[in-house]
Amino acid sequence: MKPFLKSFFVVVGITAMISLAATVPSSTQKPGDEHKAKNLKVLPKDISHHDLDSIMDNYKAALGVKCDYCHARSKEDPKKLDFASDEKEYKLIARDMMKMTDKLNKKYFKEHEGNDNIAAIQCMTCHRGNEKPEFQLRPPRTRN
Numbered sequence: 001m002k003p004f005l006k007s008f009f010v011v012v013g014i015t016a017m018i019s020l021a022a023t024v025p026s027s028t029q030k031p032g033d034e035h036k037a038k039n040l041k042v043l044p045k046d047i048s049h050h051d052l053d054s055i056m057d058n059y060k061a062a063l064g065v066k067c068d069y070c071h072a073r074s075k076e077d078p079k080k081l082d083f084a085s086d087e088k089e090y091k092l093i094a095r096d097m098m099k100m101t102d103k104l105n106k107k108y109f110k111e112h113e114g115n116d117n118i119a120a121i122q123c124m125t126c127h128r129g130n131e132k133p134e135f136q137l138r139p140p141r142t143r144n
C-alpha cells in the first residue's frame with residue numbers, strides 16, 4: 001500500500017472511533033437524566049430521575065401533602081418550584097426523617113430480613129397520610 005493511502009485509512013479509522021465514542025452515552029448517564037439533582041445530601045447523588053420521582057411521590061402520599069409542602073417557590077418564576085432550594089423548614093425536617101428511617105432499617109431490621117436493601121420502616125409506617133402522625137389514645141382501662 002502506498003504510504004499516503006495508509007495514512008488516509010488511519011485518519012478514517014481514528015475519525016470513526018471518535019464519532020462512535022461521542023454517540024455512546026457514558027455509563028452513568030441514562031436517558032432522561034439531563035436534569036441532574038443539584039442538592040442531594042442524603043440520597044445518592046447519581047440517583048436516576050425515575051427513582052427520585054418515585055421517592056418524592058412516596059413522601060407526598062405518606063404525608064398527604066403536595067410537593068410545595070417541602071419545596072419553596074422559584075424566585076424567578078413563582079409558578080415553578082425550586083427543588084434544589086433548602087429554604088423550607090419542612091425539607092430540612094424531611095432530611096432528618098430520611099436519616100432516621102434509614103437508620104431504623106439498617107440497624108434494627110437488617111439481620112431480621114437477612115439483607116440491607118429492605119425498607120421495613122417507611123414514612124408511611126408512622127405518618128399514614130398525615131403531616132404529623134396521629135396518636136390515638138385509648139381510654140384508660142377500667143379496673144374491676
Ligand code: HEC
Pocket residue numbers: 036037038039040041042043044052056057059060063065066067068069070071083084090091092094095
Ligand atoms: C416531605 C417533604 C418532601 C416532599 C413532599 C417532596 N419532596 Fe422533593 N425533596 C425533599 C428532600 C428532603 C429533598 C433532598 C433530599 C436529599 O438531600 O438527599 C428533595 C429533593 C428533591 C429534588 C432534587 C432537587 C435537587 O436538585 O437537589 C427534586 C427534583 C424533588 N425533590 C422533587 C419533588 C417533587 C416533584 C415532589 C412532589 C411529587 C416532591 N419533591 C415532594 C423533600 C420532599
Ligand code: HEC
Pocket residue numbers: 059063090091093094097098101121122123124125126127131132133
Ligand atoms: C418512626 C416514625 C416516623 C417515621 C418512620 C417518619 N416520621 Fe416524620 N414524623 C414523625 C413524628 C412523630 C413527627 C411529629 C414530630 C413533632 O410533632 O414534632 C414527624 C414529623 C415530620 C415532619 C414535620 C411535620 C410537621 O407538621 O411538623 C415531616 C416533614 C416528616 N415527618 C417527614 C417524614 C418523611 C419524609 C419520612 C420518611 C423519610 C418520615 N417523616 C418518616 C414520625 C416519623
